[in-house]
Amino acid sequence: MKKLSVHIGLVTALMVSAVAFAPEAALAQEKSITTVVKISGIPWFDRMKTGVEKFANxxxxxxxxxxxxxxxxxxxxLQIVQDLVAKGxxxxxxxxxxxxxxxGIFKRAMDRGTIVVTHEADNQKNTMVDVEAFDNDAYGAALNERLAECMxxxxxxxxxxGSLGSRTHMQWVGAGExxxxxxxxxxxxxxxxxxxxDDANATYEKAKEILRKHPDIKGFQTSAGNDVLGVGRAIEEAGLTGKVCLVGTGLPNPSAAYLDSGAITAIGFWDPQKAGMAMNAVAKLLLEGKSVEDGMDLGVPGYEKVSVKQGAGKGQLVIGNGMVLADKDNYKEYLF
Amino acid sequence: MTTLHDDMDLKTAASQAAPARRPAATDLLQRRPELASLFLLVAICIAVAVVNPAFLQASSLVDMGRASVVTGLFALGVFAILAAGGIDVSFTAIAALTMYSLTLMVLTVAPWMPMSLILVLSIVSGAILGAINGLLVYGLGVPSLIVTIGTQYLFRGILLAFIGTVWLMELPPQMVAFGKASLFDFETANGAIITLPVYFLVFPAAAILTWLLFQRTLMGRAIFATGGNAEVAARLGYDQRLVHVFVFAYAGALAGLAGIVHVSANRMANPFDLVGSEIPVIAAVVLGGARITGGTGSVFGTVVGVLLITVVNNVLVLVGIPSTWQRVVVGSFILLAAAFFVTRQRQFHSESIK
Structure with a gap:
């Protein structure tokens, strides 16, 4: 069923874009915003699509x-972005x-007057605005505070x-520490x-080893999306549900069973739906010739009072307060 | 003429005298290289137990046993291919494609399917994908490394492009039951429950089957002959096409089975899993004494190699090696063992040339 609905979604999207591109020539004044994601078809970006569609409505x-x-x-x-720039x-x-x-392509696009907004890329030099859901340090500290509460x-x-080379993950655990x-x-x-x-099975083995070395361990703070699943399974299988706390980045749908059983205390994430809307809201502002100001309300939950900083290049870095901590009681509001 | 004979006699005498001069242990290692890995394995276990006595729990053994299953199944397949003088890097993609498609199929069209049939199907579809490798390697006459790099991308591409990219979190109940079924379980002092799952048995069973294949069947002999010298084997009348298709299909079958075990144990089917874990598997087989150029190796050695890799990967936290250093340690172990085997082979060659 889920697969079917994805397919219907894709077909609808194709039809919508076909319809959207056709009158473009006729109504030249109609402005277009295209969101380009990392991969289509995975739950994260399917969720983002619901935000983009909402904004379209x-x-x-x-x-x-x-x-x-x-x-x-x-x-x-890159190929997709090049095609879009060429299409205008x-x-x-x-x-x-x-x-x-x-x-390179972003620079060329901006040179010919295309508006460029990015997300999850605070090191992007050629962008007009990079939108981030939250401040990494604040997020890491919030995860840790939730863990401390449970412990x-x-x-x-x-x-x-995920790996020692992952900058954001190291920032999160660093702030937690x-x-x-x-x-x-x-x-x-x-x-x-x-x-x-980011391998649930490897995480499971490692968590088992830690439970063996430290039989009295009380808490885990994890970063990559699959970590909560691996550690959660280790806690559950060891019969330590409720005795050991686990707070980490995770997605509501995959984590649901472990949240219900109590093996996962809470998951943290940002809602890609809201991030998609925020990106489009910023793009719309820029298309209207306006700019993003510090403390501005983008009209999207979690982005009501954004902070604006200097980005990695000439553009701005816009940071929202879009972090979500979900537990057993409220994860159902965010099923994706 | 006489002088020449004398000369040869001298040479023969010298080469006969040489092994006698060497200590018996070196001689034994010459014939059974996997004993060096076994020794290393025991030494590591003793060292870890000294550093952290927490290692000496039944739970460690159970955890290692469970962690070795998927690597072990992969390794037995790679061993068969190495023995035939080939190499395979596509087995993880075969496992991923098989496990995900099969899980999806059981979920959507055949929820009635019993676990035994799921296992049989995983073996059959893995074998078919493996046979494609074998046909390509034989038919194109291209090195198996290139072919299997190609098929790794192909199989994975098919999986992600046509079958799906979504994690399946709700497995069919029979697969969950298979993953949870326990051979025995017990409770530790701190109230944690340790379980040795039934699926652990798959690894020893596959090892015995592979051992029988190499020791008791003509195919086993044909594989070693092909790995030793393919041309000679062909002239001896071993059907090269059959040997190639068989070894790759055999490795594919084990990979398919490993995929289903992985999913059942993990209680989720993630299409992005497994691919990328080829290197430790190949390292395990080489550590078990199989030469990367083919024609040698043993099932016992492969099992030792798998246990060595599993133990090294699972005790680093226990002995307190910080995570920044863990890869350095694993890499050093592999280099150390590889250096030993290369030296041994060089000695062996110079001996036989004499």
């Missing part, structure tokens, strides 16, 4: 669509697979990252920064 006078490559391939994404899209809202690969502020805990050190003196960090490679 709110702005019927604009041609708003979402596209993306079928596989996680930065070259294919007015604004691009891109979630880059690899920011450095897109620098009662004391006991051994450890951290997982800082939070525990300054606010919860009785929390003892042991064997930190375990690498998971």
């Amino acid at each position: 709110e702005n019927p006078d604009m041609a708003i669509t979402q596209v993306g490559p079928a596989t996680a391939d930065s070259a294919q994404q 899209t007015d604004a691009l809202a891109v979630v880059p697979m690899d920011p450095s690969i897109l620098e 009662g502020g004391k006991g051994k805990w450890t951290t997982f990252v 800082e939070n525990a050190k300054s606010k919860h003196a009785d929390m003892e960090l042991v064997d930190p920064n375990n690498e998971s490679f």
